[in-house]
Amino acid sequence: MDKFTTLTGIAAPMPLVNIDTDMIIPKQFLKTIQRSGLGKNLFDEMRYTEGGAEIPDFVLNQPAYRSAEIIVAGDNFGCGSSREHAPWALLDFGIRCVIATSFADIFYNNCFKNGILPIVMPQEVVDVLMTDARKGANARMTVDLETQTVTTSDGQSFGFDVDSHRKHCLLNGLDDIGLTLEKAAAIDSFEAKTATVRPWA
Amino acid sequence: MTAPRTLYDKIWDDHVVHQAEDGTCLLYIDRHLVHEVTSPQAFEGLRMTGRIVRAPEKTIAVPDHNVPTTLDRANAATMTEDSRIQVEALDKNARDFGINYYPVSDVRQGIVHIVGPEQGWTLPGMTVVCGDSHTATHGAFGSLAHGIGTSEVEHVLATQTLIQRKGKNMKVEITGSLMPGVTAKDITLSVIGETGTAGGTGYVIEYCGQAIRELSMEGRMTVCNMAIEGGARAGLIAPDEKTFAYCMGRPHAPKGAKWEAAVAYWKTLFSDDGAHWDKVVTLRGEDIAPVVTWGTSPEDVLPITGTVPAAGDFTGGKVEAAQRSLDYMGLTPGQKLTDIAIDTVFIGSCTNGRIEDLRAAAAILKGKKIAVKRAMVVPGSGLVRAQAEEEGLAQIFIDAGFEWRLAGCSMCLAMNPDQLTPGERCAATSNRNFEGRQGRGGRTHLMSPAMAAAAAITGHLTDVREMMAETV
Numbered sequence: 001m002d003k004f005t006t007l008t009g010i011a012a013p014m015p016l017v018n019i020d021t022d023m024i025i026p027k028q029f030l031k032t033i034q035r036s037g038l039g040k041n042l043f044d045e046m047r048y049t050e051g052g053a054e055i056p057d058f059v060l061n062q063p064a065y066r067s068a069e070i071i072v073a074g075d076n077f078g079c080g081s082s083r084e085h086a087p088w089a090l091l092d093f094g095i096r097c098v099i100a101t102s103f104a105d106i107f108y109n110n111c112f113k114n115g116i117l118p119i120v121m122p123q124e125v126v127d128v129l130m131t132d133a134r135k136g137a138n139a140r141m142t143v144d145l146e147t148q149t150v151t152t153s154d155g156q157s158f159g160f161d162v163d164s165h166r167k168h169c170l171l172n173g174l175d176d177i178g179l180t181l182e183k184a185a186a187i188d189s190f191e192a193k194t195a196t197v198r199p200w201a
Numbered sequence: 202m203t204a205p206r207t208l209y210d211k212i213w214d215d216h217v218v219h220q221a222e223d224g225t226c227l228l229y230i231d232r233h234l235v236h237e238v239t240s241p242q243a244f245e246g247l248r249m250t251g252r253i254v255r256a257p258e259k260t261i262a263v264p265d266h267n268v269p270t271t272l273d274r275a276n277a278a279t280m281t282e283d284s285r286i287q288v289e290a291l292d293k294n295a296r297d298f299g300i301n302y303y304p305v306s307d308v309r310q311g312i313v314h315i316v317g318p319e320q321g322w323t324l325p326g327m328t329v330v331c332g333d334s335h336t337a338t339h340g341a342f343g344s345l346a347h348g349i350g351t352s353e354v355e356h357v358l359a360t361q362t363l364i365q366r367k368g369k370n371m372k373v374e375i376t377g378s379l380m381p382g383v384t385a386k387d388i389t390l391s392v393i394g395e396t397g398t399a400g401g402t403g404y405v406i407e408y409c410g411q412a413i414r415e416l417s418m419e420g421r422m423t424v425c426n427m428a429i430e431g432g433a434r435a436g437l438i439a440p441d442e443k444t445f446a447y448c449m450g451r452p453h454a455p456k457g458a459k460w461e462a463a464v465a466y467w468k469t470l471f472s473d474d475g476a477h478w479d480k481v482v483t484l485r486g487e488d489i490a491p492v493v494t495w496g497t498s499p500e501d502v503l504p505i506t507g508t509v510p511a512a513g514d515f516t517g518g519k520v521e522a523a524q525r526s527l528d529y530m531g532l533t534p535g536q537k538l539t540d541i542a543i544d545t546v547f548i549g550s551c552t553n554g555r556i557e558d559l560r561a562a563a564a565i566l567k568g569k570k571i572a573v574k575r576a577m578v579v580p581g582s583g584l585v586r587a588q589a590e591e592e593g594l595a596q597i598f599i600d601a602g603f604e605w606r607l608a609g610c611s612m613c614l615a616m617n618p619d620q621l622t623p624g625e626r627c628a629a630t631s632n633r634n635f636e637g638r639q640g641r642g643g644r645t646h647l648m649s650p651a652m653a654a655a656a657a658i659t660g661h662l663t664d665v666r667e668m669m670a671e672t673v
Binding site: 016032034074076081083104113199 | 241281348364402454616
């Protein structure tokens with residue numbers, strides 16, 4: 001997993017609530033056995049006509065936002081299906097950070113496993129960031145994970161919360177499985193105990 | 202004397218392998234269910250790092266999401282190339298890593314959330330995960346069950362644990378009894394209508410109250426299945442005699458002395474009086490009506506007697522979302538829900554693909570003909586299908602004009618050829634009405650099996666209670 005430390009980039013405004021993972025990556029693209037290559041189908045049904053032509057109005061098709069690295073969105077981003085293809089598609093497109101008033105749990109968790117930073121901000125801050133994002137390609141937002149701040153193109157700075165374990169893993173690009181396997185002895189003893197107290201499990 | 206605990210607290214406490222200073226826990230996983238769509242990258246990850254499946258005996262795989270449900274599916278040509286590769290990858294991964302497996306050719310194959318309980322893999326007090334958000338279904342047994350992403354699938358395969366932080370406790374109580382024609386699906390949709398799709402975010406829900414107690418195990422699975430649609434990763438119901446009776450004798454349920462010990466433990470699995478709840482929602486069972494969804498979010502729920510709302514009826518970001526839904530769904534504010542014409546009826550899914558669901562639909566359909574363009578029943582498993590044939594339900598569906606399919610997820614998520622075409626309007630017993638969920642441009646109205654059957658007969662959304670009155 002790639003580290004996430006700081007990011008200065010273009011933010012795409014998506015002022016919609018309940019952007020679900022079916023929207024982010026429709027099911028016809030889940031038939032892959034790889035993690036890569038999904039970026040071209042990110043938001044497929046909002047981004048392309050049925051014939052495959054780009055829909056010019058869609059934010060990521062607009063010249064200013066084609067190389068966006070941040071998305072600013074409404075409530076409950078990533079709701080619905082647990083498909084990790086959603087963060088894979090975002091990442092493959094180049095999105096490393098999503099800022100919203102709230103996220104669905106599974107999606108939020110999946111982001112951290114893939115080097116994407118999801119940031120929860122209150123509505124009034126999201127409103128400010130949305131306005132900044134609407135300025136287009138000349139307005140670059142800065143996200144600093146170490147200091148836990150988001151700074152707009154005109155220098156307004158806002159703090160955010162992030163779980164300390166997740167922050168540590170993201171800053172260092174750590175693989176969870178390797179960390180857990182260091183606790184193999186604890187897992188062994190848990191299994192031994194369970195075999196006695198809950199032998200049916 | 203320990204402080205009073207909720208059911209969730211108790212299951213959590215019994216599965217903590219390690220707790221870090223910052224509160225992050227390593228939680229032991231008792232059952233890991235696997236399907237073809239969210240697992241290939243996880244197995245590939247194991248291969249690349251030379252890791253093995255730590256507990257293959259606790260890992261159960263079944264292909265369900267993109268397998269065809271047509272009767273000719275034994276012929277591999279019915280699958281698209283990419284679907285076939287995914288199913289073959291699962292075949293190979295199950296074989297290579299020695300995990301329990303129900304291939305497409307096995308009569309026990311079906312939707313992973315129907316197969317788990319049916320085979321007795323899911324038991325009270327367990328932690329159950331799967332790379333699928335509807336894993337919440339298994340909470341009906343009083344097990345802590347939730348969906349995970351593919352990275353976590355790999356983590357569980359390699360370590361049989363998950364890194365977790367504890368969620369908050371939410372109680373959803375349904376008091377009193379349901380009225381005739383009202384089902385578990387109406388409960389779960391009504392709760393989401395009340396709390397919104399983010400109302401449960403960060404919580405584990407425990408459903409309780411008389412109306413929940415009165416539900417069968419299958420009804421309880423329907424309720425818990427859609428906890429995720431309310432934002433909660435997991436929904437739970439405390440186990441009781443109905444739960445024990447359901448589990449007893451299933452192939453992987455304990456037997457003899459182990460069974461006795463298990464039941465004694467399961468009887469301790471309830472929320473103590475005085476346990477702390479972070480949020481409480483109460484609905485009166487008598488107030489719940491047969492409901493349908495009108496929009497493109499599962500929170501867009503209305504009683505069938507209602508009318509299509511206007512965007513102006515909402516506030517905040519929901520105004521724009523409601524307008525977008527109305528446009529997508531092709532509906533006009535003020536239109537009576539019962540005036541909405543239906544093209545297609547889909548009965549099935551992990552929400553409503555069990556035998557009681559098929560019985561409820563068949564009771565409405567018996568001796569009638571469909572008035573929609575197409576209708577299909579997709580049983581949740583091969584065993585559900587066999588039982589429905591034995592009970593004569595299959596013939597009722599066929600006589601009414603339904604297609605009688607093989608088991609799978611089918612048109613719930615339309616990964617296989619069962620898809621809506623743009624503008625096609627479907628009465629569905631599944632769980633999501635998102636844009637494009639059942640096929641690009643497809644319009645989904647969620648409802649109970651009885652309500653879907655009623656819509657099939659009349660060709661428009663229908664209050665099943667009127668139809669029940671006719672048959673009395």
